[in-house]
Amino acid sequence: MKLYLAFILLLPLMGGIFNALLGRTLPRRVGEVVACGVIWSAFACAVLAFAGFNGPVRVEFGSWLAAFEFQAPIALYLDQLSLSLTLMITFVCGLIHLYSVGYMQDDPAHARYFALLNIFVFAMLVLVLAENLPLLYLGWEGVGFCSYALIGFWYTEEQNATAGRKAFITTRIGDTAFGIAIVWMYQLSGSVSITHLNTMGTLIPAAVVTTLGLLLLAGASGKSAQLPLSVWLPDAMAGPTPVSAQIHAATMVTAGVYLLARMFPLIGGSGTVRAAIALTGGITAFYAATCACCQRDLKRILAYSTISQIGYMVLGVGAGALTGAAFHLLTHAFFKALLFLGAGCAITALHHRQDIFRMGGLRAKLPAVYWPFLAGALCLAGFPLTGGFFSKDAILAGVAAQGGPLYGGLLLLGLITAFLTSFYTFRMVFVVFHGEQKNPLPPGGGGLGRGGSDNSAANILHPPPHPLPSREGEHLELPKIMTLALVPLALLGLCGGMLNLPSYLGHQGILDGFLGSIPGFGGGEKASQGGEIVLQIVAAILSLTGLGLAWFRYTGSRRAEALAREEAGLPGAGFLLNGWRLDNLYGALIINPFKYVARFFWKQGDEAGIDGALDGLARFIARLGGLPAGWCTGRVATSLFGLAGGVCVVLAYLVWVTLP
């Protein structure tokens, strides 16, 4: 087991280092094979570890940080949760690596790309497997860094680099809170071991637990793009599409959910924290769903849907339905990766155009993309009997089981969100894949038609600076590997429900049984079977309604009219398009005052105060020096006056000493 774990971690790290050091000198194919090979080998190790798994194990490799009482060894903890996440991460990331080989085939910076991608997987695995919080934090920051570097991968475009910085700075706010929480927990308990801390829940005062929980929630909000730190994720779509799939859909953004689930035995003891988590998740889910309804950039729709789905997971954690949250995490990873990869195919085929209003009719042209994409969309929309349906329903059932006005309201919100999700998902599917393509590519290639309704510069991302042949109206041949990578994800997404079928079907779900033994996961009241069936029926009806509404609006004869209206700008669409204008709000509340203060200190403090004082002193000294320098005229008369003045002074001194 120790060997497996070591290989799971070291292989991606070695691959990353190999690509970083040698990738540029070796042939492209070697780097690609190494990058994919290490991930799949790590997956194989994870499968072997799964096969040999018989209870949680703690493996220690050596000392990392040790000073006085403080001990943070390189220790890994493999239990059911981290094992299932490791399997998911290595598998999904392996597929995405394969897909990247096709997607990045024209990009010259492949070595940097694969190195970062591998190191990202390493950091994510460290995060998941870490036994103590400092090690978890190492992975946490590692994924943050890789995310920053990959969002700004095409850094020559100012906008991409800005998106990277925005992601980095926004998540840093949450990371700071998380860091404070770690130090505080150490100060309280003298240990940073997760397993140890989770047993401390009853010994720590309730108010402190609440504060710790809120700090961890802030950290999770930053990483998982929950309100109010959600603004970075839509902009993060500036990176290459596989990066969006890997980082911003399947793995990294779920780190916050993982952290909350992992620490739940400690922080779940506080009702306030649970309510705050649930509230954050529920509102974020609703917020992002409304925003997604009006987006016109394909990847931004998916980004908002990601925020929304992670909101569901956080809601599930808040409601104590940890198994449901983990279940949704897994299925979401499959179908969201699938959707992103499918979107990447469509975007590549359309010469890196991302505006859905310029797409259409791709069903006939790209059937190999359409069918997997449709499967992913069905999962996302919670179409009955797909994986997304069951997992989302598990969360909603957990919320319903909590009862009370707060959770009742959140359940309602979740149901509305489910309806909205279904609507925007199929809006996307129908607009992109059905109907006819409107407005073929304008001359010049790559230019994005911009509607008049939006004023946010980042709403439609610019195409990356790809050396693409700009052939009018002709679709690119997609590399075979890109479409093939979709198939296993589609199957897993559709059949993900098998992982944890509801208990009313006769026996306990697989995941329920597997995860149930982890502390905290067994908790959460179970809804009655009847209630759960009712809830599933309601959710199915809502999902179908949303689908029907989208069908009604975006297909057939009404399609053109609806698109034209939306392009002209519906009332309130600008508000939703810009994500409830959160960016503007933060700009007005934080950034502008900060800029003003910074400018004040720069102009008044630094330039006027410090520089001014120094310059003034220098000018004063120079002028002081100029006084005697003025006497240095080179004229005889001046020297003589000096001489006479000296005589005068000497005589005056004599008078001074002579007179009593």
Next chain:
Amino acid sequence: MEQTLFYILAGVAVIGTILAITEKHPVHAILYLVTSLFSIAVIFYLLMAPLVAAFEVILYAGAIMVLFLFVIMMLDLGHPEKGVSPHWREWLPALALVGVSAACLAIVIVARHGSTASPAAASLPIREVARHLFQDHGLAVELISLQLLFALVGALYLGRQK
């Protein structure tokens, strides 16, 4: 009698000097200065220094002033009588400095000594002076003679026609 003569000569010397330094024509200035030097020579004599008085007349009033006159005439300064004397603005700072200095000096002299008459010292015969000069100050005489030689060489070099 000698006292009266001293004060008269002092007056002549001061007036001659004032006229010399305010005269805009250099030749006139030299002549005023010669007058002043003559009266100072007589004061030297009155102060029992006949040798210095004789040198004063021969060297100063004779050789040096004639040298001045030679140079002035040699230089061809145009019309010296149209030359400008210093403007009052140039005199003002000079007079201010000099006035303060002179006042200070006068205060120091008067405060230190009072104006009591000093006892007369015995006069020094020229033989005694010469003995002092060559016995006690032989090195100085040599240095002075070297200095004169250097001045001669320097003047020859500077005055050489190209």
Next chain:
Amino acid sequence: MIVPLEHILLLDGLLFFLGMGGLLAWRANLIMMLVCIEVMLNAVMLAFVGGSARWGSADGQLFAIFIMALTSAEVSLALAMVVYLHRRRKTVDTDQFSEMKG
């Protein structure tokens, strides 16, 4: 001693500062500056001779003679310089010669 030493000193102080005043004022004419220097040197000689008479020492007279020798060397060199400068610049205004400006 015919008059008190102080009177002699006052006289030569007066002459000395007259010479200095002329020196400061006559910046436009190098020859007049030299004349003023002669006045100042004379005043100093007078002080030496007065001291010699007061204390009956030959040293004062000897220094007067040294000063005279020094003056003749100085004047000959200075006048040679005046001739040289006038030949080069056609002027004896000292303000015109400021090449030594730092």
